[in-house]
Amino acid sequence: MMFSLIGALLAVSGFFTRDDTAMYQRSLNINVNLWWGLFLLVFGLLMLFLARRKS
Amino acid sequence: MPINIHLQGIDYAILFLYCLFVIGIGFALKRYMKTSADFFMSGQSIPAWVTGLAFLSANLGALELVGMAASGAKYGIMTCHFYWVGAIPAMVFLGIFMMPFYYGSKARSVPEYLKLRFDERIRCFNSLSFAVMTVFASGISMNALAKLLHQLLGWNYDLSLWICSAVVLLYVLKGGLTSAIYTEVLQFFMIVLGFAPVVYLSLKDIGGWTQLKSTLAKVAVDPATLDLSTKTFAPDAWTSAWTPLLAGSSANPMGIDLFSMVFGLGFVLSFGYWCTNFLVVQRAMAARNMGAARRTPLIAAVPKMLFPVLVILPGMIAVGLAFTNKDGYRLPPRPVSNSAYTKAVPLVQEAKKANAATVSAAVSEAVGLKLSEPKIAALIAANSAKPLTDAEIRSGIQGAVLENDYDGVILSLVQKYCPPGLLGLALTALLASFMSGMAGNVTAFNTVWTYDIYQAYIAPNKSDAHYMTMGRIITVVGILLSIACSYVASNYNNAMDIIQLVFGFVNAPLFATFVLGMFWARTTSHGAFFGLLAGTGASALFHATTLAVGNAPGIKGGYLGVLAVFPSEMAQNFWLATVAFCVCFFLTLFISLATKRTKSDEDLKGLVYSLTPKLVDEEKEWYLRPAFLGVVLLVVCVIMNIIFW
Known part of the structure; x- marks a missing residue:
């Protein structure tokens, strides 16, 4: 259960940052929000997947 | 100019979501809390990797994050010794040699082990001092964090203090140690994922590791430009871990000699902390079986070994950035207090251009910090040309402060590189580290109080439900006490x-x-x-x-x-x-x-x-045995030391 909670939290924050980024392009001209958001999303889903397989 | 970070909706949303989740965990675990053993010891049912990450996280308070970045700036890579010398060997020792006695003796806490091994006196001494110490420790860290948030975000001191405490209180009260442990795991990921992009971006900005090294070499030869130290050092003083140490205490910025580092920190202090402090040992004792309990500190040692990248490197990068003055970056100056401003501002207003030097000295005395004379002179000139507002003079004075506030280093990097969104994530990570440290203190406190003080001396032989209620009450009391301590800390340094x-x-x-x-x-x-x-x-x-x-x-x-x-x-x-x-x-x-x-x-x-x-390892797989893991860890640790020699 814990795994899925982590997963859900990160996936949701990933969604948040992903949706919001187009307008804020700062830091070294990399759209960090988008990339990191996507990364978090993938990480979260991976956690969810692992949790499902265990239970 | 004081740092001021402005948060936007998205940042608050991430923060809010996070708080909601940790509280949610507390409520979700509530139904498993049936006996006092569930509440205080998680019913000894948790897998090793979870307790391992919680073990690490409980120790990783906000003070650690902030303080290690500060030391990274002040002392460079030598700070890593707090990890590689001051933690890894002790953690391996705990896992291999000491955990069997803690876990196998059926003691429920470290003081209780002392009672079983020796007698009541030493248990009483240890439990009392530990209980008082945890409360004060969490009070001190709460005070530091609330102050930082106040300075940087302009958040209300009381409000941030009470809200953070309320969140911790809610989930600890509902789910006991189990929820503290699970949220600590969550917090661990939050901290790593929140700070990793900041470190990556800032390292990229300065031009990678080699560039950082050559910049820091220049800093080491001339640390006075950044007001780091009045001495000068060999070029590698900030970037190698052992050479400056071997050269003697006057050749490294820490002022430490080899013996006190290896024996004092590496043996006495680190073994004393990691092997006897109930705060961390409690996590390992909650593991589901002996094997898991012994693996707990070993698993924790893996991320611990790599943590310097996340917490020490930013401090070093900040020094490099400040030295090259990249985009006007500087180490955050020490904040000037309100009462100092009220004394200093009139001095600037009344000053004439001619006596800038004396005024600068007077202002510096009023503020109690070293100031840059040319900057004060420029401020006076600007004011006499056209009167400035109160606020403008204040920020002018703050900008002229030369002394560095190292504790602000990590946040100044966050501010520099994070757009809204990522900013929220990084701040949530900081708050997460704060909460994990606090929850660790609170759960250790309530266990020691209930089992080793209340049950042992005040009210023995009561029903289990009675102790459970006591545990809940003392959780609230513990948090209130730490809040009280943080107010004491803010008033009486x-x-x-x-x-x-x-x-x-x-x-x-x-x-x-x-x-x-x-x-x-x-x-x-x-x-x-x-x-x-x-x-x-x-x-x-x-x-x-x-x-x-x-x-x-x-x-x-x-x-x-x-x-x-x-x-x-x-x-x-x-x-x-x-x-x-x-x-x-x-x-x-x-x-x-x-x-x-x-x-x-x-x-x-x-x-x-x-x-x-003699303990027979129950794991069939040789690669899961504690002794094997311990040896691997030590070897890797030595290799790390050699790489950064």
Whole structure:
């Protein structure tokens, strides 16, 4: 259960940052929000997947 | 110009979501909390990797994050010794040698182990000092964090304090140790994922590791430009871990010699902390079986070894950035207090262009910090050309402050590189580290109080439900006490220093008692108790008669006359621990030999190494055995040290 909670939290924050980024392009001209958001999303889903397989 | 970070909706949303989740965990776990063992010990049912990450996270308070970045800036890569010398060997030792006794003896807490091994006196001494210490420790860190948030975000001091505490209270109250452990795992990921992009971006900005190294070499030769130190060092002082240390205490920015680093920090202090502090040991004791309990600190050691990248590197990068003055970046200046402003602003307003130097000196005195004279002169000139507003003068004075506020380093990087969104994530990570540290303190406090003080001395032989209720009440009390302590800390800085000092005295010799108790059956309870007392006394006496360079006798030591002078406070501290340990060790030894044993071999079975049947590893897979893992960890640790030699 814990795994899925982590997963859900990160996936949701990933969604948040992903949706919001187009307008804020700062830091070294990399759209960090988008990339990191996507990364978090993938990480979260991976956690969810692992949790499902265990239970 | 003071740093001011402005948060947007998205940042608050992430923060809010996170808080919601940790509280949610507390409520979700509530139904599993049936007995006091569930509440205080998680019913010993948690897998090793979870307890391992919680083990790490409980130790990773906000002070650690902020403080390690600060030390990274001040001392460079040598700060890594707090991890590679000051943590990894001790964690491996705990996992391989000590955990079997903690877990196998069925003690529910570290003080209870002391009671089983020795007697009530030493348990009482240890549990009382531990209980008071945890409350103060969490109070001090709460105060530091709330202050930081106030300075940087303009958040209300009281509000941030109470809200954070309320979140921690809710989930600890509902889910007990289990929810503290699970949220600590969550917090661990949050911290890593929140700070990793900041480190990546700032490292990329400065031009990678090689570029950072060459910049820091220039800094080391001339640290005075950044007001880091008045001395100069060899070019590699900030970027290699051992060479400056081997060259002696005057050749490294920490002012530490090799012996006190390796023995004082690496042996006495680190083993004393990691192997006897219930705050961390409690996590391992909640593991589901002996194997998992022993693997807990070993698993924790893996991320611990890599953590310097996340917490020390940013400090070093910040120094590099400030030295090259990239995009006008500088180390955050020490904040000027409101009362200092009210004195300093009129001085600038009344000043004439001609006497800028004297005014600058006067302002500097009013503020109590070193100021840049040209900047003050420019401020005076601007003011006499066209009167500035109060706020403009204030920010001018703040901008002219030369002394660095190292604790602000990590947040200044966050501010520089994070767009809204990522900013929220990084701040949530900071708050997460704060909450995990606090939850760790609270859960350890309520367990020690309930089992070792309340059940042992105040109300023995009550029903389990009674102790469970007590645990809940004491959780609330513990949090309220820490809030009270944080207010005390914000008002009386000196009082806090004294308290921390006193606990330093109590903790320094503790490991000697444990190591003798666990590995030498002949150790008697008289020996342990009086040895510990003497060790504590010795450290107090040591502190009273020594001093670090640049400190006046008083709270920093030397109030009974100065017999020895150390190159830095840190060196004084490490030597103090060394002396306390030796006194406690040898006194315990002698008194034990002189007194009669009160416990027979049969009583000590499972508590002492030589009297416990040799543990057979239950894991079939050789790669899961603690001894194997421990060796691998140590080898990797040595390799890391050699790479950054």
